[in-house]
Amino acid sequence: MLQGSSQSACRQCGTCCRNGGAALHQCDISLLQQELIPRSDLITIRKGEFAHNPLSGNVQATANEIVKLRGSGKEWVCCYYDTLSKGCKIYGNRPVACSTLKCWEPEESLKLVETDLLSRVEILGNDSATILLIAEYEGNCPLPDFKNLGFDLDLSAGETLERLEKSVNSDLAFRNHAVALSAMILKDEMFLFGRPLFQMLSPFGLDIIQAGTQLSVQINRNRGVRVQG
Numbered sequence: 001m002l003q004g005s006s007q008s009a010c011r012q013c014g015t016c017c018r019n020g021g022a023a024l025h026q027c028d029i030s031l032l033q034q035e036l037i038p039r040s041d042l043i044t045i046r047k048g049e050f051a052h053n054p055l056s057g058n059v060q061a062t063a064n065e066i067v068k069l070r071g072s073g074k075e076w077v078c079c080y081y082d083t084l085s086k087g088c089k090i091y092g093n094r095p096v097a098c099s100t101l102k103c104w105e106p107e108e109s110l111k112l113v114e115t116d117l118l119s120r121v122e123i124l125g126n127d128s129a130t131i132l133l134i135a136e137y138e139g140n141c142p143l144p145d146f147k148n149l150g151f152d153l154d155l156s157a158g159e160t161l162e163r164l165e166k167s168v169n170s171d172l173a174f175r176n177h178a179v180a181l182s183a184m185i186l187k188d189e190m191f192l193f194g195r196p197l198f199q200m201l202s203p204f205g206l207d208i209i210q211a212g213t214q215l216s217v218q219i220n221r222n223r224g225v226r227v228q229g
Ligand code: SF4
Pocket: 009, 010, 011, 012, 013, 014, 015, 016, 017, 101, 102, 103, 104
């Protein structure tokens, strides 16, 4: 129990659900196989992407990919959180990270962090065509080295921006091509490929500007260390 806290049960305040959807673990696989949670409600945080780590309390590069419940609209609030009733729309079928979470006694749920995570490949099972597509995406559109991005920008801004711009545009081109081929890919894009690279750059003090059909990456005037969860 948290020191000084008198809490001994969930107060259904919804704070944990508003902080973002749960990560999925091996024991959640049946929820996906039975389509109790469809792939279109998932988002992948790719290995190396910056995300909040509940163990360290910091925003840092992820050591492994994390497949989690997506947010609602542009927010990270879990897509299954009902703001009116302040309840969970899939309570009986919620992932293990939700059913073990006791904010007043976080030890059990903290043990789950980065443990037995479900990967995209495991979720896709024997769908080898889609697994190949993901491998092609990872090969063609690797993430930049976010850990050293600030340093690289300080050292050689021009070269780093040029490299990022190339990556942002190839990332978008790959997705546009893939979603044009299949309605399934369009529906499951966030699960299959995670967020587009251009959406990950603003916490690093970078702005994305549309320049015709291309995106341009520029340094924000207020650039500093402002990576947030
Ligand atoms: S576990 Fe804690 S944060 Fe989550 S709804 Fe219950 S009281 Fe709120």
